[in-house]
Amino acid sequence: MKELNWRGIDLNLLLTFDALFRLKSVSAASKELHLGQPATSYNLKRLRELLGDPLFERQGNKMQPTVRAHEVAPKVQQILSIFTQDILPAEQFEPQNYTGQFIIGVSDYAEQIFGPDIFDTLQKLAPQSKVLLKPVDSANCVTLLEDQDTDLCIGVFQELPNHLNTTFLYREKHLCTFDNKVLNTKLPIQLDTYLDTPQMIITANQELTSQVDSTLEKMGVKRNVVLGTTRFLTIRRMLSGRNLLAVMAEMVGRSELIDDDLVLCDPPIDIPDFDIDMVTLKRNANHPRIQFLTQLVQNLIQDKVRELRLIR
Incomplete structure (x- = not known):
């Protein structure tokens, strides 16, 4: 060579x-x-x-x-x-004078929960800027950052290359949600009721199974999944008034995406938690604009998580 x-x-x-x-x-x-x-x-x-x-x-x-x-x-x-x-001497970033775009890769439900706060704050601090939110997952995260001028990505990511920085935002857990006026069961829901109740799932791969089914299989039992959707916004309308339950990320359940008439409780089985991370390019770590945006996003998301965990 x-x-x-x-x-x-x-x-x-x-x-x-x-x-x-x-x-x-x-x-x-x-x-x-x-x-x-x-x-x-x-x-x-x-x-x-x-x-x-x-x-x-x-x-x-x-x-x-x-x-x-x-x-x-x-x-x-x-x-x-x-x-x-x-x-090179560090330049100062003045958000009030910035006229460009902030480009953020964000998962579907994270955009629904955190997007409004991020946009409102950027509009206040950088009123001449524009915000572009792009869908992201583990498959396209690197491409968004390297080839599409994306400033940062927010979501669940696996096996990212070494030239990316990963910042932990919060740990997500799972909750059950359902209309208890229909199920009329004691809380938290018991395993037999959980297994007997038809279920809907949020499915990224468009399959009617998830890691929950693998856990149940090891226990020698099976649930009855009758509905799958890729859209979190569907949950509220589908569960309300129906004999149906869903297991979902805690932040979705505690947000306004879920109707107040739906109850939340811990599932009757152990489902592994997962981390929500923010990912950036290492070479941009000291860029003043990226530093401004990453710190702002980290603070806003962590504050929102603390707020949601205090309610419901």
């Missing part, structure tokens, strides 16, 4: 490499770097000569990184991070 000849590298080449690696497009990289496409193409030519590798090969309308590019990328990002965070 040809070693990287750092003596032949200048900052423009590193910036070009980083932009191409993230955006996978000469035109998009040129736009971000405020360069003409010929200049970006020339920088790519120099990089290929210095590293003895194509680095980026066109596949369809994308410039896909080679194996060598993936090997070099962490080193380039580390150098740029040191330069921007430790060498």
